[in-house]
Amino acid sequence: MTILDAAANSRTFKRAWGDLIAGFGKRELWLHLGWQDIKQRYRRSVLGPFWITIATGTTAVAMGGLYSVLFKLELSEHLPYVTLGLIVWNLINASILEGADVFIANEGLIKQLPTPLSVHVYRLVWRQMILFAHNIIIFVIIAIIFPKPWQWTDLTFIPALALIALNCVWVALCFGILATRYRDIGPLLASLVQLLFFMTPIIWNESTLRSQGAGDWARIVELNPLLHYLDIVRAPLLGAEQELRHWVVVVSLTIIGWIFAALAMRQYRARVPYWV
Template sequence: MSASATESETSEQPVPVSDSQTFHRAFKDLRDGLRQRELWLSLGWQDIKQRYRRSVIGPFWITIATGVQAAAMGLLYSALLNIPLKEFLPYVTVGLIVWNLISASILEGSEVFISNEGLIKQLPSALSVHVYRLVWRQVLFFAHNFAIYIVLLFAFSIWQNMSWTALAAIPAFVLIVANTLWVSIVFGIFSTRYRDIAPILGSLTLLLFVLTPIMWTTQALKDQGGQAAERVKLAELNPLYHYLEIIRAPLIGTDQQAYHWYIVIALTVVGWAVALLALRKYRARVPYWV
């Protein structure tokens, strides 16, 4: 065989292309992370045990801290807004419990890869393992705080106002957890590359806490009429308001509008599209950025 023929055959062979920046690898990372659930379930539980090591009541300090904060806010703002405490305290408490889950996904999610630098560089695991670990830990915190709601459910007779629509809180919680996943992925990747994003998110989250109806209600603004009622429209521009409403309304037995669900579902789809794009393009670079 001549040298020219050999060179021709070699040139005709397809050049192997790396699939490190493909959607296949992005989905594979998410699937591999789910398969390693024993790892992130154990790590998430160890995070809580480590934080409250040698404490007498352990992670129930989370419940006490949240309960005290909710009680203080409920007592103060019910007087300021002239809303009966029986109505306002459950409203504030559920809002605060859900807010803690959402804000943690933003704040801790922005540092999820930075804080796991050692594991990322030394442990051969999917990148999504660290995201699952973070979300699992926050779900455990949510479960501890949910005990406060159970107490209020009977102490304030909330159950009397509830119907079968209260079951809507279950898919609402699933939707919120799905959103905490993509939020942690997106902010985690970009905050690893650009370290200024994390402190910016810290300030933004504090601002959103004030602008989100947790310590105040949109109904109180509507009752004031005039310009105050017009500000309700501004509140609805805040996406976190809709996340709160899909789970808070069924839990406290109040009416709920369907458009809250439409907005949250749309944001979930868009958010996961951005997360998959980020995983596709930057997943392989995260170990170098940390």
């Protein structure tokens, strides 16, 4: 078999799908590595990853309190809204920015350890889910202080969170491959994500825009896909009415995103070890 034949055989959807399946099958490896990332990052720290929880909680209380006064909103409603927005945003933000760096950061393992490429992505998403679990404690405390009536339909946040995790995988795969080939993608994404933070209803809400007479901006915000990802998790946890359109958009983007991820894995998976 020639080198060209070998390269052609590696660019198949079967190989790409096989990498994803084989990588998921190595759960013990990426679960252990993800947990070790947390421990190593906060080595010799007394509070460990709870420092992130404290920082997120402080930011949520400060922004929730300030903007509830500026927008003349009830603190009992706006503080949980902002808190959940920041917690879910941190998960999405890290998946995009750290996802772009996922293969570059694991250069040594990729070159020395013969494992499926997807292992490093699963490790990243697992690590972020651990941090999400730490941060959600903030919302639990706020929910106790400002209790809301709960319904069984509120449990839809569980499949919503699973859907976001599934999206985090394809996002990290696509941006990871792209940023490994073109190193300017990382800084570009950092600037874009920062802009999206202010364009996403995290510290403000759509009703505030409309009440201020900014209805045109509210329609523009609808084009921001992150709005829909936030709402499918935040709405049920706040006991708010859930809108079908958010689920339709997220499911549609999930399908489209995985199609791009499959194409990227098929075409460029074998080249990543050379690019890093």
